[in-house]
Amino acid sequence: MKYGQCLKNYLRKKYQLQTNMINTITCGDCFELMDKLEDNSINLIITSPPYFNCRVYGNETVGREIHPKEYVENFLTYTEKLKRVLAKDGSFYLNIGDVYFGTKGFSRNTGKYKRKTDEHYKEHKIAKQDGKWLQHKQLLMIPERVAIGMQEQGWILRNKLIWEKSNPIPVHSADRRYPVYEHIFHFVKSRKYYFDLPLAKKLGNHRDVIRTSVHAFGEHQASFPLSLIKPLIETTSKVDDVILDPFMGSGTTAIACIELNRKYIGFEINPEYCYLSNVKIKTFRENLIKTKSE
Numbered sequence: 001m002k003y004g005q006c007l008k009n010y011l012r013k014k015y016q017l018q019t020n021m022i023n024t025i026t027c028g029d030c031f032e033l034m035d036k037l038e039d040n041s042i043n044l045i046i047t048s049p050p051y052f053n054c055r056v057y058g059n060e061t062v063g064r065e066i067h068p069k070e071y072v073e074n075f076l077t078y079t080e081k082l083k084r085v086l087a088k089d090g091s092f093y094l095n096i097g098d099v100y101f102g103t104k105g106f107s108r109n110t111g112k113y114k115r116k117t118d119e120h121y122k123e124h125k126i127a128k129q130d131g132k133w134l135q136h137k138q139l140l141m142i143p144e145r146v147a148i149g150m151q152e153q154g155w156i157l158r159n160k161l162i163w164e165k166s167n168p169i170p171v172h173s174a175d176r177r178y179p180v181y182e183h184i185f186h187f188v189k190s191r192k193y194y195f196d197l198p199l200a201k202k203l204g205n206h207r208d209v210i211r212t213s214v215h216a217f218g219e220h221q222a223s224f225p226l227s228l229i230k231p232l233i234e235t236t237s238k239v240d241d242v243i244l245d246p247f248m249g250s251g252t253t254a255i256a257c258i259e260l261n262r263k264y265i266g267f268e269i270n271p272e273y274c275y276l277s278n279v280k281i282k283t284f285r286e287n288l289i290k291t292k293s294e
């Protein structure tokens with residue numbers, strides 16, 4: 001076969017793969033699945049990966065590193081891949097939380113906030129204290145370290161959004177203030193990118209602090225709220241654009257995309273979450289059709 005024909009066949013197969021992924025949640029490791037996406041083909045990426053040493057999702061490939069430095073390095077291999085698939089005028093919203101080092105390094109939902117899947121990852125070993133960065137009670141500054149690493153990869157940081165939670169999980173620490181926010185970094189690949197500031201103003205979403213509440217989404221422990229991501233999607237992508245969430249969890253991004261008439265591509269490694277989110281999406285679509293026909 002001639003080289004030209006070979007290339008054509010190869011590209012057709014590749015295109016086909018990506019087309020098949022549209023409006024589905026593919027169950028698998030996003031690190032591998034991202035290789036099936038074409039260069040510059042995604043208009044917006046919005047995601048929240050597992051945080052360092054925080055929650056147990058099952059077979060996650062990020063978050064269980066021994067040393068926080070390894071977490072940052074590992075996660076940066078994902079952002080490198082994401083950069084290849086993002087369109088030149090696209091954006092990447094990265095929601096990432098910080099943790100305190102020591103005593104298993106994290107706060108946990110307790111009492112009425114406890115969810116079925118909220119359990120300690122007991123066998124997780126973390127690095128020993130080093131008297132410097134790694135000291136008990138130390139806030140690790142992981143989001144900032146990831147963001148700096150991404151700048152080194154060539155990403156341009158446009159905003160460091162603060163997601164202020166109006167109903168944060170109560171913490172019981174007597175010698176520090178209560179943490180009530182998480183970071184959402186807005187990264188782009190090039191200086192010219194799509195962003196609708198007038199719409200952001202209309203939606204009251206033009207400031208770099210976003211206050212909204214946290215809701216549990218079914219069985220998933222760490223879903224971000226629709227009220228947080230919908231205005232981000234609306235202002236930073238157009239109708240019919242393709243939105244990628246490589247750590248789809250309970251399917252929040254997919255639901256937001258359906259509501260806003262965007263296409264989505266979702267990856268999720270935990271089969272139980274894949275199943276739950278697909279059920280949720282199906283029910284959501286059925287209700288949507290019902291409401292429209294009434």
Ligand SMILES: C[S@@+](CC[C@H](N)C(=O)[O-])C[C@H]1O[C@@H](n2cnc3c(N)ncnc32)[C@H](O)[C@@H]1O
Pocket residue numbers: 028029030031047048049050051057058059060061062217220222223224225246247248249250251252253267268269270273
């Ligand atoms: C913080 S949660 C995402 C929550 C999501 N934003 C939502 O609203 O439900 C992170 C998710 O990433 C998944 N995950 C971890 N490693 C993964 C990988 N390599 N590929 C795909 N998903 C992964 C976990 O199973 C978990 O559901």
